[in-house]
Amino acid sequence: MAKPRVVLPGDIVDTHTHSGSDDESTMDVDAESRVLRLGPGLAQINDSVRATAAGICHSKDETQFWVTSNKRRYVAAEGEPVIGVVVARHAEGYRVDIGSAHDALLPLLAFEGATKRNRPDLALGTTVYARVSVANSLMDPEIECYNANTGKAEGYGELSEGYAIKCSLGLARRLFSSNAPVLVALGASVPMEIAVGLNGRVWINTETPATTVLVANAIKNSEFLDAKQCRQMVKELLEKK
Amino acid sequence: MQTFERIHPVEFQRRFLTQDTRLSGREFSQFRPLHIVKGSIGTAQGSATVRMGNTIMVCGIKAEVCEPDVKRPTHGYLTTNVELSPMCSARFRPGPPSDEAQVASEHIHRLITPSVDLTSLCIEENKVVWALSADIVCIKYDGNVLDAAIVALVAALENLKLPEVKVDPATGVVEAGAEDGVQLGIVRRLFPATFALVDDNYLVADADDAEEQMTSASLLVVLDDQGQMVNVWKRGTGIISRDTITECVAAAAARKSEIERALST
Amino acid sequence: MARPDRRDPDQIRALNSVLGQLSRADGSAQFSTGSTSVVCGVYGPVDVKLFDEHLDRAHVEVKLRPDIGIPGPKDKWLESAILQTLEGNILAHLHPRTLVQINVQVRADGGSLDACAINAAILALVDAGVPLRLMVAAAACAVMPDGRIVVDPVAEEAEAARSLHTFAFAEKGLGEGEGPVYVDSRGVFGIEEYDACYGVCERAVGRVLAFMRSAVESKVTKESHVAGA
Numbered sequence: 162m163a164k165p166r167v168v169l170p171g172d173i174v175d176t177h178t179h180s181g182s183d184d185e186s187t188m189d190v191d192a193e194s195r196v197l198r199l200g201p202g203l204a205q206i207n208d209s210v211r212a213t214a215a216g217i218c219h220s221k222d223e224t225q226f227w228v229t230s231n232k233r234r235y236v237a238a239e240g241e242p243v244i245g246v247v248v249a250r251h252a253e254g255y256r257v258d259i260g261s262a263h264d265a266l267l268p269l270l271a272f273e274g275a276t277k278r279n280r281p282d283l284a285l286g287t288t289v290y291a292r293v294s295v296a297n298s299l300m301d302p303e304i305e306c307y308n309a310n311t312g313k314a315e316g317y318g319e320l321s322e323g324y325a326i327k328c329s330l331g332l333a334r335r336l337f338s339s340n341a342p343v344l345v346a347l348g349a350s351v352p353m354e355i356a357v358g359l360n361g362r363v364w365i366n367t368e369t370p371a372t373t374v375l376v377a378n379a380i381k382n383s384e385f386l387d388a389k390q391c392r393q394m395v396k397e398l399l400e401k402k
Numbered sequence: 403m404q405t406f407e408r409i410h411p412v413e414f415q416r417r418f419l420t421q422d423t424r425l426s427g428r429e430f431s432q433f434r435p436l437h438i439v440k441g442s443i444g445t446a447q448g449s450a451t452v453r454m455g456n457t458i459m460v461c462g463i464k465a466e467v468c469e470p471d472v473k474r475p476t477h478g479y480l481t482t483n484v485e486l487s488p489m490c491s492a493r494f495r496p497g498p499p500s501d502e503a504q505v506a507s508e509h510i511h512r513l514i515t516p517s518v519d520l521t522s523l524c525i526e527e528n529k530v531v532w533a534l535s536a537d538i539v540c541i542k543y544d545g546n547v548l549d550a551a552i553v554a555l556v557a558a559l560e561n562l563k564l565p566e567v568k569v570d571p572a573t574g575v576v577e578a579g580a581e582d583g584v585q586l587g588i589v590r591r592l593f594p595a596t597f598a599l600v601d602d603n604y605l606v607a608d609a610d611d612a613e614e615q616m617t618s619a620s621l622l623v624v625l626d627d628q629g630q631m632v633n634v635w636k637r638g639t640g641i642i643s644r645d646t647i648t649e650c651v652a653a654a655a656a657r658k659s660e661i662e663r664a665l666s667t
Numbered sequence: 668m669a670r671p672d673r674r675d676p677d678q679i680r681a682l683n684s685v686l687g688q689l690s691r692a693d694g695s696a697q698f699s700t701g702s703t704s705v706v707c708g709v710y711g712p713v714d715v716k717l718f719d720e721h722l723d724r725a726h727v728e729v730k731l732r733p734d735i736g737i738p739g740p741k742d743k744w745l746e747s748a749i750l751q752t753l754e755g756n757i758l759a760h761l762h763p764r765t766l767v768q769i770n771v772q773v774r775a776d777g778g779s780l781d782a783c784a785i786n787a788a789i790l791a792l793v794d795a796g797v798p799l800r801l802m803v804a805a806a807a808c809a810v811m812p813d814g815r816i817v818v819d820p821v822a823e824e825a826e827a828a829r830s831l832h833t834f835a836f837a838e839k840g841l842g843e844g845e846g847p848v849y850v851d852s853r854g855v856f857g858i859e860e861y862d863a864c865y866g867v868c869e870r871a872v873g874r875v876l877a878f879m880r881s882a883v884e885s886k887v888t889k890e891s892h893v894a895g896a
Contacts, residue, residue, distance in 0.1 A: 167891075169793070170798070171799070202798075204761075211800075213761075214796045216891075229891070232693070232694075232795065232796035233693045234710070234795065236712065236762070262712040262714050262762065262765040331890055501746075505743060513853070618755065621850075626855065631852070631856050637751035637752075638755060639754070640755070641845055643845060644865060646846065647846065647850070651861075
């Protein structure tokens with residue numbers, strides 16, 4: 162079961178444990194007491210767990226199952242960092258385009274040190290880095306630019322200067338993991354600031370526009386390259402510069 | 403009971419279906435009786451009114467003379483137009499025809515075109531032909547308009563009388579002669595029967611409006627005079643098994659004789 | 668009697684597909700059977716017009732553009748056929764108050780267009796990651812005047828045919844008990860001919876589904892090959 166496999170919509174995912182003996186009675190008890198957690202791309206349809214999207218099915222501890230798939234349209238999920246653009250200002254907060262079906266709400270008080278008197282002032286068109294705080298299918302998503310527990314910004318907030326590019330959600334997720342080969346390769350030779358939103362947006366800031374473009378191109382090119390190819394591609398881009 | 407029906411229309415219908423009955427008192431496989439009045443519109447060249455329970459469709463056919471298509475110089479034209487206006491049900495909005503009406507028009511057009519002899523509409527080759535436009539208007543909507551529309555169109559075509567015309571060879575002017583002239587050459591008549599899968603479980607014949615609201619799949623079977631199938635059209639994701647479709651074809655044959663009887667009166 | 672393109676009666680034309688070729692769409696697919704080719708781009712879930720908004724599910728919309736000219740009644744009819752085949756297969760309740768827009772562009776119609784358009788649309792939905800219940804595919808066949816049944820007819824055969832049949836089946840629906848998702852049979856035919864066509868199309872759909880599966884699998888593998896590294 163541990164081995165990830167490719168699933169298509171409608172494929173039944175076998176969630177039964179196969180470890181242990183063939184004794185059916187113990188297995189039944191086991192199955193009843195086990196609580197399954199189904200992640201994205203899976204749904205219970207009638208009596209079986211089926212994939213609803215094409216992707217790779219992963220499992221952990223035989224209780225957690227999820228499908229990773231590459232998409233281009235973001236669907237907000239709680240806790241994920243996103244990059245958005247302020248599109249409107251209301252009395253209570255901002256409307257921010259984060260690429261999902263509905264614009265997200267960013268309350269005026271969801272910033273570090275913000276009070277009713279001391280409000281942040283963001284112009285329309287500002288790029289912000291924020292964390293999704295409320296996400297469910299029935300409500301518009303809400304985002305915040307601070308950690309609600311500590312009250313500190315922790316890197317969230319307005320992204321001034323720099324340049325934001327769009328990429329697939331799969332690529333954004335890979336860049337977000339600390340050892341993305343393309344970022345490691347770039348980081349070794351180019352000083353840069355980078356923010357990755359899991360909504361498929363990447364914000365880049367470097368010393369010169371030319372370097373920013375180089376980094377942007379390198380990231381876009383890395384979509385289908387493995388670690389070795391990434392290093393080679395970055396090397397070639399740097400040589401051309 | 404009316405309150406229950408209004409607040410929980412689905413649950414209300416379900417109470418009947420689980421008892422193997424329908425609100426209308428019909429059996430699952432029972433169609434509504436058909437009443438056809440031919441020639442109901444005096445000003446049209448052919449017309450018919452069809453009543454199927456509370457669904458009423460009127461078909462009027464207007465004939466005009468025009469030039470034939472260069473590619474088919476001996477063929478006349480037959481256009482169909484189904485109208486589902488706010489007059490027949492609150493479900494429809496005023497304005498351009500809804501998708502449902504357009505799809506019904508197109509589907510009926512595809513069925514009727516091979517069913518009439520378009521060459522019988524030729525007045526003079528390459529010069530003048532008849533262009534028939536059949537307007538099928540829903541007066542009262544209570545489900546299954548497609549069946550009613552097809553029957554209304556067939557009845558109106560049977561009723562159609564084209565006046566004798568003469569073309570003056572010198573001037574090219576077309577002159578109408580005596581009224582009540584020739585009839586249209588009809589290749590085959592169409593006998594439709596629609597079945598609906600209601601609440602994913604119950605296959606009912608000739609669903610009414612309330613039943614249609616709960617329909618997850620519908621099946622149209624159209625037979626010709628010989629009882630051969632000319633169309634099977636299943637839409638929607640509800641599961642209608644292969645065997646059930648075969649049973650529906652048999653039920654459509656029984657419906658055919660009902661329609662035949664109604665057409666001949 | 669040989670077929671115009673010398674195929675066996677039960678042989679479908681060469682299938683071809685390209686996934687994700689449109690860079691601005693959320694998901695896209697080009698699907699071709701022989702000379703018939705359709706491109707489909709899917710957007711979704713996106714913001715919906717207030718008029719079309721449903722509080723409990725996504726609104727699904729199909730827009731079809733013909734290869735030549737402006738959309739007419741025929742195209743509206745096919746739009747509705749695609750919608751009716753796919754709408755119930757989309758798990759629309761997972762994304763309430765949104766819109767899933769399916770844009771279909773016909774590139775070339777060399778026969779069996781309806782089936783090709785349905786296949787392109789389902790692949791584009793898979794590519795976009797729109798949650799689906801099952802894989803669905805369609806196939807067409809024709810009964811020729813001499814009674815032969817030919818699968819995946821070209822335009823010339825469709826023109827001469829006594830009856831034309833388009834069937835769509837869900838992947839897990841191949842087997843007993845379950846039925847077709849979509850049927851459009853027209854012409855003049857008896858129940859035996861209908862039954863035979865049902866079987867022919869069911870087998871053809873099986874082949875189309877196997878093709879789709881390998882196309883999607885290879886794309887997923889290509890993307891995850893990097894992820895695993």
